[in-house]
Amino acid sequence: MAARDHRARRGGHVHGEFAAEQGPAEQRGGGAAGAAGFFSLATLVCVVAMPGSDSALLETRRVGTPVCEAGGGGTVCVWPEHAHRLPEAVAAADRVARAARGVVPAPERYAEQGLERDGTGGFTLDHGRKDLLHTMLLELTGPHQTWCESEPEALAERRMYAGLRLETWLEARAMDSGKLPAYTYSGDTTWLSDVRRARKLPTAEQTTRAKEWARDMAAPC
Numbered sequence: 001m002a003a004r005d006h007r008a009r010r011g012g013h014v015h016g017e018f019a020a021e022q023g024p025a026e027q028r029g030g031g032a033a034g035a036a037g038f039f040s041l042a043t044l045v046c047v048v049a050m051p052g053s054d055s056a057l058l059e060t061r062r063v064g065t066p067v068c069e070a071g072g073g074g075t076v077c078v079w080p081e082h083a084h085r086l087p088e089a090v091a092a093a094d095r096v097a098r099a100a101r102g103v104v105p106a107p108e109r110y111a112e113q114g115l116e117r118d119g120t121g122g123f124t125l126d127h128g129r130k131d132l133l134h135t136m137l138l139e140l141t142g143p144h145q146t147w148c149e150s151e152p153e154a155l156a157e158r159r160m161y162a163g164l165r166l167e168t169w170l171e172a173r174a175m176d177s178g179k180l181p182a183y184t185y186s187g188d189t190t191w192l193s194d195v196r197r198a199r200k201l202p203t204a205e206q207t208t209r210a211k212e213w214a215r216d217m218a219a220p221c
Contacts, residue, residue, distance in 0.1 A: 066115050072097040072140070073106030077115055078125070085125050092123070092136045099174035100140055103166075103210045110139045134181075137170055144214060148221035155219075161191045162216030168195050169210055 066077040069086055072093025078086050089112070097106045113122030113135070121142065123135040145163060148156065171181050172195070180195055198209045 066111070068109075072110055072136070074108045074110060076110045078112040079115065082112065082125055089123065089125065089132070089136070092129075092132050093139075095133065095174045096137045096140050096170065099137075099170045102207050103170075104141060104144050104214050107140055107143050110136060130181075133174055134171060137167060137174065141167055141170070141217075144218045146218050146220060151221055159217055159219060161188075162213045165191050165195050165198075166210055166213040166217055168192070169198060169206070169213070172199060173206075 065080065067080055067083040067086055068075050068077040069090055070076075071090030074093070074097075076086065076090045076093045078089055082089075089110070093106075093110050100106065111122045113124050115122055121139070123139055124131055141163070146159065148159075168180055172179065175181070178199065180192065180199070185192070198206050201209065
């Protein structure tokens with residue numbers, strides 16, 4: 001049995017690979033949220049199967065002392081063998097923190113994938129600059145997302161789409177791009193028009209709109 005690219009997000013959120021090999025328009029999930037919560041924003045998980053505990057595909061590894069450096073308004077940490085790539089990670093954290101300034105505060109720590117105790121979440125260095133920036137962005141927005149075990153579907157969808165708007169706006173801003181990230185989304189995509197309109201507003205008005213999305217994403221259950 002084998003597992004296809006999948007990563008669990010902290011707080012019950014999940015997200016999958018960018019699938020950059022699929023072409024210019026990578027896949028993103030944007031469907032309605034179910035009773036068990038919503039998928040991590042701007043992503044779609046794809047799980048084929050999980051290896052058994054005796055599978056040769058599994059390797060237990062203890063988290064050693066990570067290599068860390070100040071960046072992105074917090075601390076950026078990578079695996080020891082990736083110490084030479086720490087400046088790359090710090091630069092990405094700085095970009096997303098600048099994009100989010102005045103909207104959501106930066107986290108205390110940005111951790112490379114696998115460094116957290118539960119082995120979930122984290123940014124990646126091995127799938128290109130775009131994936132690094134996006135996963136670093138999820139490290140920033142993740143602590144501000146509210147996870148509800150059970151709530152009416154309409155409220156769950158409002159929370160999910162607010163997060164999708166916020167993350168897409170932040171990613172375009174971090175990339176210094178007038179265009180939104182070129183992903184193919186599933187489900188209702190009318191929310192993209194809201195983000196496009198917001199990107200055309202003066203900076204102060206964009207920030208106000210983004211704050212509204214952040215509040216809806218973090219609303220209590």
